[in-house]
Amino acid sequence: MGQFNCFKLNAWYRRCGALALVLFGLICAHPAQALPIFARQTGMACLACHTVYPELTHFGRMFKLNGYQLDNLKDITYTTDEGKQQLSITPIPGLAVFVYWGYTELNKALPDSQIPGAQSLKEGLAFPQQVSILYGGKIAPHFGAFAQLTYDDQAGTIGIDNTDFRFANNYILPDKGKLTYGLSINNNPSVQDIWNTTPAFGFPYVLTETFVPSLATPQIESATATNVAGVTAYVMWNEQLYGEIGIYRDAKQSTTNPITGGTTPADSSPTFAGTLSNNAPYWRVAYEYDIDRYALMVGGYGMYFKFYPGNGIPLAGLTNNYNDIAEDFQFQWIGEKNIVTLKGTHVYEKQTLYASSAAGASNPNDWLTYSEMDLTYYYMRKYGFALGVLSTSGSTDPLMYPAAPTVIPPASGTGPGTVVGVTNSAISNPQTNAWVAELNYLPWLNVKMTLQYTHYTKFNGLKDNYDGVGRNASDNNTTYFNMWFAF
């Protein structure tokens, strides 16, 4: 009966017009069901926060910014005699499981690492490629977390993955605007970012493990992920203007001090190679403009790293310094049926390599850039495609990127090893360009299938025979099928 109350139709004397259909409706319409078909779903659907996972909508960005505070469960609370609340936690933790399966085929098999002239298989099956258990949601009022434990088939171990613990609050301005401010403690610079242009949640969203790594990547792109820990402070004005600063320190996983057997302190042993010296500052600015169905963001971010090379060199004195400065943009259009996102990022890294150059392992100064732009389209959040272009370029440095073909030592430990090439650059240059094309299908919003093709037009400096052993850039092309389940 509650349905009738919506319009409180006790005004029969009003203009009646041609309301015959009303009577028809009263006679024929079904009474409201007590609970509709999705009765068990009491929270918000994926589409509130994501266009399609992992890309966030404006609502999702604000949810993250505000410390994952929204929930639909009645809290368990404890209050003192004086009425002061000391506990307010959700009765059921917001746990989720991600499972990735992947199958990849390389365009051309790799040389066998042990037998000259022989070849590897062309394909690789990862079952699973990754399994993650995630916690996401409110811990207490103003405190929330996103934490991920991941089984990685490459390492064969379970380890800490992306983690972001937050405090967030709002200050109401005199004009009834607001400043949203907070702190994030996290283990991956940019994992706390709310747009999908920064490294942690940027394109491509899924990556095969059966691939040939190119020579160089800016430090901020991946080198420090989960090997650092930091705290950042952020503020956002009226959901538009965003600023964030923070510092990170070295926090490597799976390390062992050879003397104590403890995970730290770091020393010059190989396990601590590339240890951050003191604090690495991080900064982020962005402006988002939301109008109609559009969300446009332009911004910049950066980080400054000073690494001790370690690995036989004392963790004191000279360092290798990397100053990463990036600009990024995101254009998002969310229609009723169609969703389009265009975004990109460009990172410039200035490398001042005091330690490496003193050891004769690099030029004194190098530079490296990484550019990425992608267009993503979805129809009904069910069928989609993506097209991205990725480019890395940088200084030619014969010391850092030796031209000589890569040699794999024999498994027996004795002998000359096998000349394989593949990962080196015959011209000592890291230039790598690729196109990535994806077809996506989501039978359900939490089941995603991706067919991804990566085509290299240049690899480690050259299109053809880039390693000096006869391998071409296109030989590293991959066809990758990925299935993602979230439950």
Add this chain to the structure above:
Amino acid sequence: MKAKGVTVLAMAASVAISFLSAAAAAQEAAPPEVTAADLADAEITAITRCAFCHGPQGHSNSPIYPSLAGQKAWYILEQLQAFKAQTRGDPYARGFMWGMSAQLTDTQMAALAAYFSKQTPMAGPQAPFSGSRTAAEVAKGKSVYNDGVPADGVAPCSACHQADARGSDQFPRLAGQHAAYLWKQLRAFHYASREQVVMNGIAAPLKDSDMKAAAFFLESIY
């Protein structure tokens, strides 16, 4: 003769609705009293949470989400109650508002309803404007709104929602609302994914083009 017959039927329907509504109203609990402190809390909630979608002061600039500024308090309260009870089942209600409303108390819902109803509706250049809105469709929509579509047996919207569509004690405000939102809701009534007996009946014979035109017209007035 035909028009007269339709009018008689319509009056009969209204009488029937009136009795049913009176019976329903008798069962309806009085809305909770809202204090100044409740209103102040509601303002904070509106600014720090509701504004994600509904914009500052309920001025939504996205057609995905309705503007709430100036909407009738009784209507907002009823919708919040329906979201919380999960009896309003259109897609975005399920996707967003079932979760958003789950933690709200009766008093908080009443206070939020009061807060948004006190805000000034967007007007003039700030009012929603759909890029694809044309003068011809607005004119067609005006006809649908004021005169209905007799050939399809569609009643005029203005019979209940009044000529200015600014809402009343019985009917919600429609003027100045995002066309895309209104169109989506009309479709939800049409397909009964949003169950509301009267509007399901009204919207059942509505053609999609008429829904769209009516939505454009309503967006153009404030």
